[in-house]
Amino acid sequence: MKIRYKMLKQKYYLNVFNGIFLALGLMLLIFGLWLLFDRNNLFSVLFSSGENQLAAYISCMLLGIGSVITFISAVGFLGILKEIKCLLVTYMSFQILVFVTQMAISMLIFMKKEEVHNQWNNRIDEVISEYGNESLAEQEPVWNILDAVQHNMECCGRYNVTQWERNENKENSTEVPCSCTKSSLKKWFCDVPRNSTYSMGCGEYLNTWFENSVLILTAITISLLITQIFLITLIGQLFRNTKKNNIWPNAS
Secondary structure, rough: OOHHHHEEEEEHHHHHHHHHHHHHHHHHHHHHOOOOOOOOHHHHHHHHHHOHHHHHHHHHHHHHHHHHHHHHHHOOOOOOOHEEHHHHHHHHHHHHHHHHHHHOOOOOOOOHHHHHHHHHHHHHHHHHHHOHHHHHHHHHHHHHHHHHHHHHHOOOOOEHHHHHHOOOOOOOOOOOEEHHHOOOOOOEOOOOHHOOOOEEOOOOHHHHHHHHHHHHHHHHHHHHOOOOOHHHHHHHHHHHHHHHHHHOEEEO
């Protein structure tokens, strides 16, 4: 009776942590879907055009991991509820596999963060150079998002307004994007005095957005690892108690 009570307590905690595991997996799924389908997301738009499909690779990875976690959680709930040995063995095996994968992804995020950040800055500089080019009409969604950032944050260029001097698509060198001013004109460039433009660059805002996104993803990954440590430990204890007392109600 005492062992049975201990097992019921272990099953309760297993269900709690499995619920947390499922919730974190669903967060990864949502994050992946957001990257894949949100056309108002600067990162997705910047890295889902031409040969650069970084956003698609990351979103597919997140969707894959999120789907696997959802499946594993369903197997876990069924195995824990019915005490089916083969399902619990499968659940524990998947937990170990996903744990190793999560460790590898955490290392990859840590190692590649600076590289992706540099690509992020280079891609923004590239967009600023291409902005307003009539032969690149397919890039207009990217330009519209950049306009929204500059207008809403009252900033201009990545580091300041002088960055727009590199753009060769203007009619004259004094023009800047209309979004760098308080103008409501619906066109790419406006010819206004320099003191009428936003002087601050958008780099700080863009870097903060990037860092926060990486931080959220890292927090979810670390939370998953901690949850899995508890789950693997609890499953091991449950196996020891059942094996010791030979009380599998469903051995198949």
